[in-house]
Amino acid sequence: MFFNSSKWTEAPKEDASPIRKKGAARFFEVLGRDGLSFYKASMLCCLGCLPGFILMALGFIGSSVLFTLLGGIVGGMLGAPFLCSLIDTILRSLRDEPGFWWVTYKKAWRQNWKDSLLPGFVLGLLSGSWLSMLMILPAMEAVPSIIWICMGAGLIFAAGLFTYAFAQIPLVHLTPAQFLKNCIFFFLGYLPRTLLAAAVQAAYWVLFVLFLPLTLPLMLVTGFWLPWLIAVMVVYQPLDTAFSVEEIIRHRREEELNDSMENHSMFGPRGDD
8 A cells, every 4th residue: 555665675574563651651661861952953943944933933924925935935945854863862762763863864854854845845835825815804894614624624624634745754765646645545545543643733733823922931942843743643653554663763773783793703803804
């Protein structure tokens, strides 16, 4: 069903994934262990999106649709590589993968930035359009309720679709058409999880926009990491089922360990020689 061109070497089928805590217990477990890594990746994501945020804010304050759309596109394209690197950090934590955060973060940024530009452009354009509508509609008279309903439904749909889109980028390298097809399969095939993840994302960002500028300090605390950590935790099981993430990473760890042992035996001390 799913397109799967892994960015790691595929592994043969092995034992089931390790037993882990679930729900809130798992959330606080990974947060306590890797919270600082989440925070640093989130702050970099905020900096990447900052030019777009500034343009969108100027457009919103000045009632300029052009500036709002431009800000969305700029923020989406500049921030997308940083967002993918944040998600990569989260995925590595959920896989309990060891390693130094900065080393893996830089590697993920270099690996994913090209694949992230088109989804970032589309997400930025949609975000700018949605914010523009939020700016225009209150000034209009007798706006039909169906318009607000469509805006809410569109927001939930986009949040669910882009959650899967950006979560795939650190895992696989696919064409835009394959990414879209996978997103639709994920969206419909795991609808309860999709709606939960989308509701988390939509609620967080709608509240952030509606209560600006009071919510600006929130970006210094929860930034991007909080909604994305919850959303990725929700959709992680479908991603693992489709892409065999746990099997791939276990196989990679074994290969790295074997390579390390071979290098040690080749270049290590030779005893009596």
